[in-house]
Amino acid sequence: GQNIDQPxxxxxxxxxxxxxxxxxxxxxxNGLFWYQQHAGEAPTFLSYNVLDGLEExxxxxxxxxxxxxxxxxxxxxxxxxxxxxxxxxxxxxxxxLSFGAGTTVTVRA
Amino acid sequence: xxxxTQTPKHLITATGQRVTLRCSPRSGDLxxxxxxxxxxxxxxFLIQYYNGEERAxxxxxxxxxxxxxxxxxxxxxxxxxxxxxxxxxxxxxxSSGESSYEQYFGPGTRLTVT
Numbered sequence: 088g089q090n091i092d093q094p095x096x097x098x099x100x101x102x103x104x105x106x107x108x109x110x111x112x113x114x115x116x117n118g119l120f121w122y123q124q125h126a127g128e129a130p131t132f133l134s135y136n137v138l139d140g141l142e143e144x145x146x147x148x149x150x151x152x153x154x155x156x157x158x159x160x161x162x163x164x165x166x167x168x169x170x171x172x173x174x175x176x177x178x179x180x181x182x183x184l185s186f187g188a189g190t191t192v193t194v195r196a
Numbered sequence: 197x198x199x200x201t202q203t204p205k206h207l208i209t210a211t212g213q214r215v216t217l218r219c220s221p222r223s224g225d226l227x228x229x230x231x232x233x234x235x236x237x238x239x240x241f242l243i244q245y246y247n248g249e250e251r252a253x254x255x256x257x258x259x260x261x262x263x264x265x266x267x268x269x270x271x272x273x274x275x276x277x278x279x280x281x282x283x284x285x286x287x288x289x290x291s292s293g294e295s296s297y298e299q300y301f302g303p304g305t306r307l308t309v310t
Contacts, residue, residue, distance in 0.1 A: 120298075127284075128303070128304075129198065129286060129301035129302060129303050129304055130239065130286070130301050131198075131301070132298045132299070132300075135298065174238070174239065176239075181252065182252065183241055183244070183252050183254055184229075184241055184299070185241065186238045186239040186240075186241075187238060188237075188238040189238055189239075
């Protein structure tokens with residue numbers, strides 16, 4: 088089975104930086120994904136890591152350490168529209184995606 | 197717009213009934229995935245089809261079934277509905293069979309069982 092943990096909620100100020108951590112214990116590993124989901128809407132893909140290290144994509148970066156079973160999503164220069172749920176998902180050796188419960192990020196003015 | 201379409205957008209039905217949710221994947225995508233998202237649980241993988249055949253099965257109840265047709269659209273059938281089946285049901289598609297690099301999610305069908 089898969090066990091994926093991430094904080095339930097985080098709050099930050101507009102323009103600031105927020106780091107969302109994700110730890111996982113899975114049966115095999117074939118990649119880690121981050122998705123953004125606004126309330127009542129579909130998840131949208133943000134990033135994918137399969138090798139250790141940092142992937143940068145504009146204001147968003149994602150880091151992976153496979154030996155530690157750990158990833159984080161870094162959101163820089165926060166904007167009000169970044170208020171959403173951020174889902175960490177791991178693809179196991181069965182190639183199925185298992186999602187964490189999500190971290191709700193609230194950006195304050 | 198992800199290119200994945202789902203119908204209907206909302207569905208309200210009574211316990212014990214049966215409903216069918218429909219999904220059309222992005223043009224060219226062969227894989228279709230179904231997920232359930234309820235308020236108290238995260239996104240739960242239900243089932244995957246690839247080019248008409250079942251590829252992977254997740255936490256799908258026996259009361260639920262799915263299929264993918266030759267034109268690649270998919271249907272999720274939910275029967276003997278219970279109050280706890282009320283949830284958002286998402287369909288996603290990707291190009292290859294093995295949960296490839298990115299899944300594109302449809303807008304979802306909100307099912308309310310009363």
